[in-house]
Amino acid sequence: MSQIVPDIEIQAAKNQTITHEEIIVYLESIVGKNNVVVDEATREENSIDLYRKWQKAKKSYTRPIPEAIVMVHSAGEVAEILKYADHHGINVIPRTGNSGIEQGLESARKLFIILDASEMNEILNIDIENMQVTAQAGVSLELMENLLREKGYTTGHSPQSKPAAQMGGLVATRSIGQFSTLYGGIEDMIVGLEAVLPSGEIVRIKNVPRRAAGPDIRHVFVGNEGAIAYITEVTVKLFKYMPDNTEYMIWNFENLEKGWKMLREVMVSGYRPAVARVYDAGDAGIHSFSKGVEGKHILMFSTEGNKLIADATARGIREIVAQDPEFKEMPSEVLAHWLANLNWDHKRIQDEITTFGKEGNVGYTTEISAGWSEIHNIFEAVVARVMAEVPDMQGIGGHSSHSYINGTNIYFVYGYYVKSDDPEDEVTKYHHLVNKIIVEETLKRGGSMCHHHGIGKARAPYVKDEYESSYIVMKKLMKAFDPNNTMNAGTIIPIPFFEEADE
Template sequence: MLNYQNAIEELRNTLGEEKVSTRLNDLEASSHDTWPLMTKLNLLDQHPNKGDVYITAIEESDITSVLAIANEHKVPVTVRALASSVTGQPLPTKGGIVLDVSELPASYSVNESNMTVTATSSFNGGDLEDLLVEQGWTLGHSPQSLYRSTVGGWLATLATGQFSSLYGGIEDLVVGYDVILATGEKMSLKANPRAAMGPDLRQVFLGSEGTLGVITSVTLKIFRLPPAEALMTYSVPTVKAGLDLMREISASNIKPFLVRFYDTEEAKHAMGDTSFSTPVLFLGSRGLPEMVDAEQGALNSIATRFGAEALGPEGVQGWMGRRYDFSTVENLLATKGGFGETIEIAHNWDTIHELWGALKQALGPLSDEVLSHFSHIYDQGTSMYMILLSQTENDEVAVERLREIWKTTMEVCIEYGAELSHHHGGGLARSPYSRRSIGEAHLILQKMKTALDPNGILNPGKLGL
């Protein structure tokens, strides 16, 4: 590891001692996120991704000061907020500075006329949603990590929520944002309601995982709370029938806020019933009462054409009540030798069923349970989760098994031409496969990196950079 002592002293002199830490416990704590592999390494007291100094930014000027010093001394900077990433995005690969922006003062303002909210990037997503709900609004963005993630993190990781079939992903919800470049300039990027003055430059930093700049403030769309909502659970004869059913919903241009389809193995968990013996589909509609009734009728007509049977709303209602619950994976990770992993990918309708079968077969020998569900539907395809739950003899074996699971999954997905991530991003988990996944277009990313971060200080080792 390089000696960054001169930079650390300058950081102390500029920011003050209270914001700069080289204490081992701070460096070790900031070397892990929520990636199950990192959780296991932490339990083994292994910390391969430590920085050299941990900075707590409490005002925007701290960010520009850190970047100026980092550029002067050629020190890597890895930005970190609540670290709910499950792929190692906020973890340093070359030491240097860990810049924690989660303590920046949280503020927000609502523009009811334009139906937008502007919030500092450090704002906890769940807290912001709760404040908006009190005023009759919703973000429409509802990732499982809603209460563990920040608004800025959603943009940096190109996040999407469980209700994206209606509201869209973060790329559809963002109106504008402020970003500080690696070289210190602050930029405001916007297109409200739409702008055709050249390329949409907002897209440059979405999903860039802190490699191109530091997002400081975000303006998002908001939506009136729906006056009506209806839920329905369907048993479905086969996975193929369920995928065809989902495709038909998309092709029919119906926009339910909830579309989630579980294979038989995960249906047992989703329904809380180990005797459940078919795949299961959750559908939900929101909006004006007349629209909800009509949409539910149309959805039921499509579902029955594909052999689905309505079971009532209870299955979906149960899931809605526990959709932020991580305990199954977390409890398993806390046991000696236990692990749980969730890997999401995306693929086209014409090959997603074949890919599902190939992954189930390839991952079967590596885990006690291999579960799968499909959600976030599009005209061209859908995302797919592979969820692995297992118990091994010790944590060392669990670590090696997790590494093998990731390698196996990525190689199978590349073979089938699938997208390696739908919304969890690249991070450390997928960076080794980035160039093969992005292909020739990776050259564009490299050129942007060189132009926007000429000293290569921001989050090196991610996205194949």
């Protein structure tokens, strides 16, 4: 008999007396009738996020449905609505690009609204002198990046969700891009921001290169997942864009453990490639770069930026890899072509969901991070347990795509056939179970259960184990800013945890 991992329990509305009509009248008074979406089919479709691709494919909407989707256009509108929601006990789900995949965009409490900033889409200032760009929360990363590249600059931020993602959500989820080994994660790029607290207060963190005037309060908001505040504006760093200097390197090899060690050797030797990845053979097999080398693991790097630095970095990496003859170099064009076709827009996402529904299977990813000493052990333990404990598996593999001097991440990639007439079983019998195994095997070896997707609600039940004795700091922080728990309740900290007395 397969294990069942219960779904997130839906909590009752905090306000049992306010009516749907009263809420809509108020919202329309702030943003106008045309900016309050009340169509039932649209509200249903937006009641779940991409953690539930199978349910989307089957059009199974059993979670709470928002009272409305509200399109906001200024921090002032956000402030008025948050203040109203906080006073009336209405849960608010902040949203921009709608590409979340960890249940962060669904509600764990009845009576909620979705506050959508995707129409706050103005690039406010491109400041070349100070190498920074300021944008509203709903600015498309891809559109902004294309504009910057035409001018010879880049943010350096390039997640696979780039065509769909928007700036507010990227900062709120503590995102990371494919070139993070060179440019860092969004937390390394953020200069300043504007956010709105649940009380309606608008706060602004000014743009400075660094300061030592107490704790860095940017990081109260970076990664808050809409559970502390609503980010309305961000300023991020710029870098010179020099694509002609990019060099691509790719090898196949036999022993996966050697792959992690080779990745480590490059990192601890002081090199900063843009791309640094290891793929196990299972994950590699679903990508074009594996053609002709099926069954082999893959090591890849790219370098970019200043030509002298990029060339020296590539030369140094090749010298390191050449020390082990097991690594067989492949044509660089294989990697260049693959990287150019890696991103996902909303159409590609929807096409995948449609295919899942037709073929009866579904695929997901879960990412973790850990030190070099445990990364291979985590991978081996997770693969063994998932294949032994989760029914109807197609397979599970993974890759490392973000590395540091003291460790790396694993992006587990897995798929299974859904053999149930109830679409909700896909979550409790399969998806939650795979996540649970990955989290358990990572935490017992001192790693982090989330590298860059965020906790959402999917991994929130394990937050105490993630933070251990420092959990109380996270809880006090969230309760200080959102004492009524009306900001994306259940994200990061489950509602029952939030409401229980501190030990």
